[in-house]
Amino acid sequence: MKIHTIPPDPDQQPTVPSPFGFYFDGRLTQPRFRCQACGQLIDNAHKAILLWNDEDPSIGRRIERRTERGFVFPVLVHKACRHPKIDKLYPLSMELQTALIYVLNNCGMTGEKLQQAREICGLLSEL
């Protein structure tokens, strides 16, 4: 198995291009996250963390990753896969469990809409 590593050069994209994708487990295709350090699926949001750096002006190209709309792209790793080198490059962090709640709220997925989505997921999982 190929081990994916976050490059020491912060101007490069991580070896795993995106932590989010659709994963086929042999039976179902499901939206999943994977660790950008080890490449393994993230099965527990409590054990993963998003790391980013939006304040280092000495690395101009990193700032260029920010789009005109203000996006900064974090890396997603298992907490167990954190390394001092990664933490130095990406000093800001948010646990995945917290980030997911922000994403749901920012997409208007609260209350009844969230419950409806849960029910649809339940139905799809039974197919």
Ligand SMILES: [Zn+2]
């Ligand atoms: Zn990992």
